[in-house]
Amino acid sequence: MDDQKLAPSKELASRVVYEAMKVLSENGGEMRGSELIQRVEGRLELDDWARGVYEKTGYVRWQSILHFYSIDSVKAGFLIKRKGLWFITSEGEEAIKRMDRFQFMAYTTEKYREWRRENPIQKPHLEAGEVEVEAEPEQTTERSRDIDFDQIQARALEGIVETISAKTPYEFQDLAAALLRGMGYFTPFVAPKGKDGGVDIMAYRDPLGTLAPRIKVQIKHRAGSTPVADVRQLMGLLQKDGDVGIFFSSGGFTPDAKTTARGSHVHVELIDMDRFIELWREFYARLVDEDKALLPLTPVYFVAPQS
Numbered sequence: 001m002d003d004q005k006l007a008p009s010k011e012l013a014s015r016v017v018y019e020a021m022k023v024l025s026e027n028g029g030e031m032r033g034s035e036l037i038q039r040v041e042g043r044l045e046l047d048d049w050a051r052g053v054y055e056k057t058g059y060v061r062w063q064s065i066l067h068f069y070s071i072d073s074v075k076a077g078f079l080i081k082r083k084g085l086w087f088i089t090s091e092g093e094e095a096i097k098r099m100d101r102f103q104f105m106a107y108t109t110e111k112y113r114e115w116r117r118e119n120p121i122q123k124p125h126l127e128a129g130e131v132e133v134e135a136e137p138e139q140t141t142e143r144s145r146d147i148d149f150d151q152i153q154a155r156a157l158e159g160i161v162e163t164i165s166a167k168t169p170y171e172f173q174d175l176a177a178a179l180l181r182g183m184g185y186f187t188p189f190v191a192p193k194g195k196d197g198g199v200d201i202m203a204y205r206d207p208l209g210t211l212a213p214r215i216k217v218q219i220k221h222r223a224g225s226t227p228v229a230d231v232r233q234l235m236g237l238l239q240k241d242g243d244v245g246i247f248f249s250s251g252g253f254t255p256d257a258k259t260t261a262r263g264s265h266v267h268v269e270l271i272d273m274d275r276f277i278e279l280w281r282e283f284y285a286r287l288v289d290e291d292k293a294l295l296p297l298t299p300v301y302f303v304a305p306q307s
Helices: 008-026 033-043 061-075 090-098 101-118 141-165 169-182 228-235 255-263 273-286
Strands: 030-032 079-082 085-088 186-190 201-204 214-220 243-249 268-271
Touching: 008 030, 008 033, 008 061, 008 085, 008 090, 008 101, 030 033, 030 141, 033 061, 033 085, 033 141, 061 079, 061 101, 061 141, 090 101, 141 273, 169 186, 169 201, 169 214, 169 273, 214 228, 228 243, 228 255, 228 268, 255 268, 268 273
Parallel strands: 214 243, 243 268
Antiparallel strands: 030 085, 079 085, 186 201, 201 214
16 A cells, blocks of 8 residues: 555544654653644644644644544554553554554555444434545544544643643642542641651541551652653662552653562552542542642533544
8 A cells, every 4th residue: 555545634643643653653652642742743744734624623634544544543543542642552562563554544544444343423414426535533423533533632631731730839838738638548747838758648548647657748749751860769768567658640651660660569559630630530520629629620521432
């Protein structure tokens, strides 16, 4: 297969979807959808047609095509989308190693067709002489709900990220303490402004800290990734049996920091921005009203795409 045999929308799809998979693979296997789109845009030359906007929906053409055709990768088992996050699977990693973008496009399209044959939908009746033609994403009702759902989740996640990013380090520390309380822990110590000796929060299963685990928490709220030295500093504070470390870093962690935490003989849990948001969503209903007010969420109900 070559690009001369593809319709313009599919030729563009073969580039943007394949590039998105490569970006995911190169960045630890998972990313927020909005960040992934920015990375893809910076790596590809996109002409005016690709950057054009659909009049009906207001979606940028290449972004809409990425959302549209990435559904094929989901059905092929190469990609997972969850709450605005995109994850490449091990099968997806292998696929981009052994396939070029045209082979990848052909394979995932066929997997989508197989899934659709097993999950048929009612198609519009065609009058005599009419033929069914391939349409662009905004004109195709079959996947429009999937695209809308995908983009709504991405926008919701981005709004939460922007709100958290705008908070001060001490406000982010208060969010972490509230989350721990929502998870059932007591937080008798939340560091005031000033020197804290390396521990920002202490959290216990009981009010007096007599039961394990006794959690020592470090907080970093900044744009850059937290280095391994900071993680090792927290590990050095875990001196007693039953001590557990949790490191909240809104800027994420360097690869070395993640590797060190995984291989540590003491238990250190790393929580980046995306995992924090996932936990905040999960335990939000258990928060007291005062803690909910620190980062209030409103549920929006939407008909989810078929799995």
